[in-house]
Every structure is written in C-alpha cells, then in structure tokens.
Amino acid sequence: MITQEIVKSLARQTPSKIVMLVLDGVGGLPKPETGKTELETAHTPNFDKLASRGVCGLSEPVGLGITPGSAPGHTALFGYDPIAVNIGRGVLEAIGIDFPIEPDDVLVRGNFCTVDKNGIITDRRAGRIVSDKSAALCPMLEMKIDDVQILTAPVKEHRFVIDFRGPGLRDNVSETDPQQEGLKPLEAKALSAGAVKTANIVNQFVERARKILGAKHPANMVLLRGFSEKPNLPKMEDIYKLKPAAIATYPMYRGLARLVGMDILSTGTAFADEIQTLKEHYNDYDFFFIHVKKTDAAGEDGDFDRKVKAIEEIDSVLPELMNLNPDVIIVTGDHSTPAMLKGHSWHPVPTILCSAYCRPDKVAEFSESACLQGGLGIFPATQIMPLAMANALKLSKYGA
Numbered sequence: 325m326i327t328q329e330i331v332k333s334l335a336r337q338t339p340s341k342i343v344m345l346v347l348d349g350v351g352g353l354p355k356p357e358t359g360k361t362e363l364e365t366a367h368t369p370n371f372d373k374l375a376s377r378g379v380c381g382l383s384e385p386v387g388l389g390i391t392p393g394s395a396p397g398h399t400a401l402f403g404y405d406p407i408a409v410n411i412g413r414g415v416l417e418a419i420g421i422d423f424p425i426e427p428d429d430v431l432v433r434g435n436f437c438t439v440d441k442n443g444i445i446t447d448r449r450a451g452r453i454v455s456d457k458s459a460a461l462c463p464m465l466e467m468k469i470d471d472v473q474i475l476t477a478p479v480k481e482h483r484f485v486i487d488f489r490g491p492g493l494r495d496n497v498s499e500t501d502p503q504q505e506g507l508k509p510l511e512a513k514a515l516s517a518g519a520v521k522t523a524n525i526v527n528q529f530v531e532r533a534r535k536i537l538g539a540k541h542p543a544n545m546v547l548l549r550g551f552s553e554k555p556n557l558p559k560m561e562d563i564y565k566l567k568p569a570a571i572a573t574y575p576m577y578r579g580l581a582r583l584v585g586m587d588i589l590s591t592g593t594a595f596a597d598e599i600q601t602l603k604e605h606y607n608d609y610d611f612f613f614i615h616v617k618k619t620d621a622a623g624e625d626g627d628f629d630r631k632v633k634a635i636e637e638i639d640s641v642l643p644e645l646m647n648l649n650p651d652v653i654i655v656t657g658d659h660s661t662p663a664m665l666k667g668h669s670w671h672p673v674p675t676i677l678c679s680a681y682c683r684p685d686k687v688a689e690f691s692e693s694a695c696l697q698g699g700l701g702i703f704p705a706t707q708i709m710p711l712a713m714a715n716a717l718k719l720s721k722y723g724a
Contacts, residue, residue, distance in 0.1 A: 326710045328403055328563055331719070335565040340651035340716040342566075343602070343612045344708075346401060347638065348394070349620030351660025351673045351692060355628055362619075362628055362663060363674060364691040366635040370642040371676070371690035374655065378678030380687040381700025383708060385659050391670045394620075395550075397658030398580050402560065402613075403709035411583065412495060412552025418485045419582050420575030423477050425554050430488045430495045430522055433550045433576075436461065436543035437482070443508045443534075443545075448501070449482045450543040458484055461543055464536050465529075472525050479575050486548065488526070494519040494553075500530060501547035503667070509547055522551070559585030560611070564713060569605060571598045572615035581613055595637065599644045606648060614645075623661030631663055652679045652716045654708060655690070672702050679715035 352361035385392040385400045386407070395416060396406035414431030417423075425431065436458060438447040459478040465486070467474050472490030479485055496519040500509045509530065514523040530546065537544045560568045562585075570581030571589050578588045587609070591601040598614055605612075616638060622631035646653070656675040659668045674695040685699035696702075700711075713719045 325704060326707060328558070330722070331403065331710050331713065332563045334719040334722055335563065335713065336718055336720055337565045338716065338718050339610065340718065341606075341610050341612075342652040342654070342712050342716050343614065343645065343650040344401065344654040344656070344712070345614045345645070346398070346616065347619045347635070347655065347657050348615065348617050349623045349659060349661025349668065350635070350657035351662070351669070351671050352623065352631065353662035353664045353669070353671070355664070361692050362623070362631040363635060364693065366632045366639070368635060368639040368690055370639045370646070371655065372688060374642070374646065374653065374678050375676050375690045375694070376688045377684060378653070378676045379682045379685050379700055380677075380690075380695040380698030381675050382672035382692070382695050382698075382702045383656055383675045383705040384672050384702060385705045389670050391668050392659045393668065394576065394658055395580060397705070398577065400705035401656065401658060401708055402584055403563070403706055404557065404584070405706065409555070409557065411555055411580065413550025413576060414485065415552040415554050416550070416576045416579035416583070417479050417483065418477070418487065418579065419554075420577070420579030421477060421479055421485065423485055423487065425487070426489060427554075428489075428491065428493060429553065430493045431552055432486050432488075432548045433479075434476070434484045434486050435482050435501065435547040435549070436484070436537075437545050437547050438542040439509075439545040445502070445505045445507055445509065445545075445547070447542060448503070448505060448547060452481045453543050455480055457543065458482060461537070461540060465533055465546070467529070467532060469525050469528050474529055482543070486529075488522065493522045493525075495522070495551040497523050497526060497551045499549045499551070500526070501549045509545065512548070555583065557583055561585050564611070564709065565718070566611040567609045568611040568613065569609040570613045570615070571601050572613070573598070574615070574617050577615045577617075586613060596641050596644075599641055602645065603648065619657070620661045623663050624666060626663050626666040628663040652677070652712050654712055656705070656708065673705070675700065675708070677708070677711055677715065681715050681717070
C-alpha cells in the first residue's frame with residue numbers, strides 16, 4: 325500500500341486543483357419495499373453524469389467489517405492511517421469552535437440527552453435541542469472536582485465540549501454513551517493505569533450533571549464520547565505540497581481539517597452556501613475539502629426519505645461545482661449510515677474520481693451497486709489522496 329512517506333517524497337507543486345466532496349454517511353442499505361438504497365432511490369442526474377466521466381469504486385475507511393467513527397473515516401480520506409491516528413471527538417469539537425486548549429487538557433464531546441425516571445435513555449440527542457438552549461445549560465456544568473477544573477462550551481444543537489483541566493489526566497477512558505436508546509449511561513472506566521484519576525473525576529462529574537439537569541427535560545442528562553488529548557499530526561501542506569482549505573458547517577469537521585493544516589473558510593449552512601464559498605476562494609487554494617452533514621443526520625435518524633431528499637438537493641447544486649472545472653473531483657463519504665440501521669455501518673462507501681487523466685469505466689450512475697462494478701474496485705480510503713494527486717499531475721515518478 326502506498327504510504328504517506330512515499331507520497332511526500334514524490335509530491336510536487338502545480339497549479340492544478342483538487343476538490344474532495346464528502347457526503348457524510350452517504351452509503352446505505354436497500355429499503356425492503358423497493359430493494360433500493362437511499363442513493364439508488366434518489367434522482368441524481370448530475371452525480372450520474374460525473375460517474376460516467378470518471379472512474380468509480382467502493383472505499384473502505386478502516387477495513388473489512390470495521391464500522392468507522394467520523395474521525396477515522398475522515399483521517400483515512402486525507403491519507404492518514406486511521407489505525408495509527410485515532411483522534412477523539414472531544415479535541416476535534418474543541419478545535420472546531422476555537423476553544424483554547426492547554427497542553428495537558430483532556431477533552432470530550434458531550435451530548436445532552438433525555439432519560440426517564442429510571443435513568444434509561446429515551447433520546448440520545450434530547451430532541452436535537454436548539455443551540456441557544458445548549459448554550460444556556462453549559463455554564464451550569466462548570467465546576468471543580470478535587471484539583472481538576474471542568475470547563476464547557478456549546479457546539480451545535482445538543483452537542484457541547486467538556487474540558488477536564490488539571491494535573492495527571494489521561495485520555496484513555498471509556499465512553500459513557502452506549503450509542504443506543506433503551507439503556508442507562510455507562511460508567512466511565514480507566515483503560516490504562518494512568519487514566520484511573522481521569523475516570524474517577526469523569527464519573528463524579530456525570531453524577532453531579534445528573535442532579536443539576538434533573539429538571540431540565542428534555543436535556544436532563546449527558547452522554548460523553550471521544551476522550552482525547554491534542555495530537556501532533558503532520559500537515560497536509562508538508563506531505564502533499566498543497567495549499568488546502570476546508571468548507572464545512574459542523575465544528576467537528578472544521579476541527580479535524582484544522583488539525584491537518586487546512587485553512588477554515590466561513591460558510592453558510594446549506595450546500596449552495598458551501599459552493600458559493602468555493603467560488604469566492606477558488607483562486608486562493610489548490611485543494612478543497614467540502615463536507616455535507618445532512619445525509620448522515622438523516623441516516624442516524626432512520627429517515628430514509630429525508631436522506632434521499634438530501635442527496636437530491638446536493639445533486640441539484642452539483643453543476644455549479646462542475647462548472648468550475650477542477651482538475652480532479654472526488655465524491656465519496658467518510659462511512660456509510662444506512663437509515664435501516666440508524667447509525668454508522670461497516671459497508672464500503674461509493675466513490676467517484678473524475679479527471680482528464682482517469683481511465684473511465686462503464687459505470688453510468690452513482691450508487692453502491694454500480695460502483696461495485698467500477699474500475700477502482702473495493703479499495704482502502706487512504707489511497708484516495710494518492711490517486712487524486714496522481715490525476716492532478718502532482719506526483720513525480722517513483723524510482724529510476
């Protein structure tokens with residue numbers, strides 16, 4: 325497999341441009357009534373046109389049978405080994421909202437959730453409460469436990485960041501979110517001897533949060549995911565000789581992009597807004613990461629029809645991107661989120677690579693079943709960046 329080190333040794337600067345469009349959770353499973361996935365159900369003439377011009381396949385974010393989180397799914401897309409580079413959600417959310425992080429902080433992504441009188445989770449997202457309500461609740465959870473200061477910051481809707489700041493903390497702690505309803509929140513456990521103090525502080529925090537939020541229905545409890553410290557990753561500019569930019573509406577994805585050295589461009593909430601941002605900055609960068617969340621959110625909610633509609637809305641705006649004529653267009657996802665499963669899955673992700681120098685296959689539509697027949701086959705997502713670089717003529721010859 326081609327490694328970052330090999331790509332780094334071959335990378336060269338050119339004026340060609342690469343656009344990577346990531347439809348979060350785009351892969352799906354067939355609806356029993358029709359036998360078609362969300363992507364196969366959607367009317368997507370523009371994605372189909374792009375597929376017919378390019379080469380297609382199914383990308384594996386982590387490996388066969390492994391269900392990826394959003395962070396490893398994206399690190400793989402950017403060419404980083406998702407096993408070696410496992411970044412927790414906490415630090416990504418924090419960086420995405422410009423939260424000030426100190427060297428020894430341990431951060432975690434919090435969800436406000438709803439529990440019943442027996443402490444059973446009935447809604448992991450507290451009805452997706454509005455961001456203003458989350459912002460009002462966060463200060464109530466700031467406290468000090470022993471020598472650890474606990475800070476909070478709202479992110480979006482039910483999501484918020486918790487910062488455990490104090491000596492002797494480690495991020496090797498299990499999550500309290502069982503990631504399904506009908507269960508009680510889990511106890512945080514130390515996954516190494518050095519994390520015992522952190523786990524104890526976390527459990528005390530969760531118990532205090534339960535009492536503080538008890539009367540705040542529907543946001544009457546918290547779930548914690550992705551304990552993490554700030555990693556030190558090599559930057560995309562150094563590896564690929566690119567000037568990269570990210571266009572994303574959700575803080576977590578902006579945070580991940582910032583960690584790998586992308587400039588973060590301000591944009592609106594709709595895909596049309598993101599494309600307008602792309603147009604405004606098109607001459608300033610040679611790599612653009614564009615992230616769309618709606619497909620994943622619909623899949624997580626188990627809403628098949630809403631996911632179909634989100635795909636069709638994106639397709640309707642796609643010509644504005646195509647009219648810019650990037651040298652390379654990548655369309656893919658960070659993982660599959662079938663509405664049938666109401667969550668991420670292990671299924672490989674439909675992928676298009678389109679350039680003047682690709683070798684087009686016979687695929688004429690953007691779908692799971694069609695991409696399975698494509699020239700890229702089933703391949704590791706970490707190889708998307710080398711393929712994009714090659715098709716943008718940004719890699720020198722390897723060897724004599």
